[in-house]
């Protein structure tokens with residue numbers, strides 16, 4: 001794997017070239033190397049988490065238990081969620097941040113390069129430990145990625161302690177990454193680049209980083225409380241000792257809700273770069289876009305209990321969380337309208353990054369609209385914990401986070417590697433993914449409304465037909481990611497040489513350096529006016 | 530399979546009307562006033578969402594078609610308009626306010642639990658429900674009856690696959706019923722779509738909800754909160770009957786209880802106990818300890834060859850009676866009748882190669898129950 005990446009960087013001379021061999025990757029403090037490692041790590045995790053989804057969908061292909069036992073099914077559901085959230089999406093964004101933020105703000109590197117190295121190298125250990133739990137006595141975590149107590153404390157398999165430790169490590173890594181982003185953006189912008197001239201991607205990451213710094217400690221707190229309950233005789237989440245299982249959910253979702261914005265804001269940033277480029281027009285409403293992200297981030301702290309409408313909150317609580325949640329639709333709407341206006345009366349072309357961005361806007365809007373439906377507490381009494389919710393959050397996360405990442409990779413790959421990807425293959429990847437995705441997640445709305453609970457290994461017969469379609473879609477979507485890998489390999493091996501600015505409409509400092517970007521860029525800061 | 534392919538092709542051909550008549554694709558309107566209100570709210574928001582998407586996607590597709598570079602479109606360089614931004618901040622707020630009124634009203638209705646006619650305590654257990662009619666001396670467990678042959682595809686699945694139980698919850702129509710939800714172990718959620726009622730059952734806490742059923746019928750639901758291994762196998766079945774039938778049913782429960790008491794005084798033979806014990810075991814214990822007694826170590830211990838099943842009977846009785854708090858092993862003392870308790874303990878001591886040879890008589894269990 002390393003050799004493959006090595007030729008991304010090969011083929012250019014530099015005063016201080018990278019070290020050779022494995023030490024380059026182990027000891028590197030270069031933002032481009034670290035970005036590359038993050039991206040590859042996340043791709044590997046995408047496939048691991050995806051193969052767990054394969055197990056889930058294969059078991060659900062038909063009613064009855066065919067392949068796995070319910071206990072193992074629960075472990076797959078849990079691991080799939082944890083790996084996709086913490087292993088695939090978040091590291092991919094940090095990888096993009098590492099590669100692009102210094103290039104976009106004209107900085108020579110990230111502000112804290114050694115911290116950067118550490119925050120990456122924690123991850124492989126954290127995830128090895130977490131996946132190692134699958135082979136332990138009693139199996140791995142089987143309580144869902146939301147790990148509600150007391151299922152995850154008193155009733156958990158013994159491996160839960162390792163799970164807690166792994167979460168602590170991931171959290172530490174995320175916090176370090178986030179601090180690095182904040183420090184870099186605040187201190188290292190090129191002269192003349194005021195905040196309001198900063199590329200959208202940097203803005204979204206700046207806000208994301210603040211969210212991370214605010215909520216990862218809360219996650220650490222909640223798993224620590226679990227650890228205390230399990231091993232040290234406390235009763236935070238045990239009514240028998242004066243605690244409350246619902247407290248767990250409040251603390252978890254106080255982390256969890258901002259977390260879902262952490263997984264979408266950087267994608268907002270990506271499509272805000274890509275759409276203007278391929279519409280050959282500036283982003284419409286830059287200022288309101290910035291204010292909208294800030295508004296979303298602030299609101300994300302006061303909506304958490306909309307995940308908990310059925311726990312028996314007092315009426316006032318239900319009303320408060322229903323109203324605040326509905327309010328989030330406003331800034332989100334502003335963003336969508338601005339993207340559409342950016343396309344309106346532009347001069348559009350549809351290269352792969354643009355296709356992914358357009359799909360992002362459409363499918364994210366669908367997910368956002370089902371979000372408004374879910375926000376209504378009385379109706380959520382029916383939707384809650386059904387496949388309707390599964391459909392909703394996969395619509396905002398897969399075409400949201402993941403398509404945003406794909407758009408980013410296709411958009412900046414020429415800059416990273418100095419080679420162009422094969423446009424027809426890229427489009428092929430897009431269309432197969434797009435069809436597979438909708439085949440997978442759209443029918444989930446129907447089974448959910450018809451009454452299928454989530455996280456069940458077997459289901460009543462009336463859900464059989466749709467589940468079969470969903471599984472076929474999932475196999476298609478999963479397999480289509482092999483095309484992505486093929487595109488990447490083909491680009492690196494035999495892609496045509498990419499010019500400095502491969503996209504006609506692209507603007508920004510990253511296009512002022514050669515392709516591939518030299519190992520060290522912007523040693524003298526550029527001037528922005 | 531063939532049929533699935535046919536249906537799939539219909540779906541792919543996008544003939545929603547045909548497909549919709551065959552498949553359930555929407556929420557049920559249910560059989561209570563609240564469920565109807567919730568359904569109407571759901572449809573209202575759904576249509577609003579459809580209108581919004583038609584507008585947004587309409588503009589997008591229009592631009593994608595007309596403003597393509599390949600058609601010679603030139604970019605118009607406009608990119609800032611405070612007026613427009615304010616407009617599309619205000620418009621969504623207005624739409625939200627329109628939704629907010631019916632949503633608040635419906636929510637208030639669901640929170641009205643005062644003045645109920647019947648109170649029922651619903652307790653979640655790993656993995657079954659217990660219903661206690663408060664003030665009626667009626668109290669029973671409701672357990673999945675789908676045979677494991679159907680689950681493991683060795684027999685054809687019946688139409689109520691995974692949605693059938695031994696003892697349904699019998700309720701009268703047109704009476705205000707208040708449920709009090711709690712749990713014995715982890716969090717479960719009691720959900721019946723036809724009542725549009727879903728509430729978490731939380732250990733150590735009590736949640737309440739009420740409902741008034743308008744039509745007699747059988748309504749089925751499932752546990753909605755991941756509660757461990759057999760979360761998918763703890764359904765809910767409600768049998769809604771007229772008031773007269775309900776009163777008769779309550780009486781019947783009382784006579785059944787007396788019958789069970791006299792059965793326990795009978796002198797049971799070893800064979801009778803073993804046969805009965807196997808039934809009880811497969812219904813109540815095999816989910817964790819497995820049909821062949823091998824368990825799923827380390828979480829669920831094996832009973833075949835276990836020190837307790839082969840040791841002094843007092844310890845065996847103790848764990849089955851009192852359970853072990855903080856584990857899946859719940860206290861069966863009040864869950865099983867004296868006959869069932871005697872039979873299952875006898876069975877565990879003499880099945881799957883266990884050969885203690887002693888038997889426990891229902892009459893003795895009755896004495897212990899009295900003693901506690």
Ligand SMILES: [Cu+2]
Nearest residue numbers: 717718752756
């Ligand atoms: Cu349950």
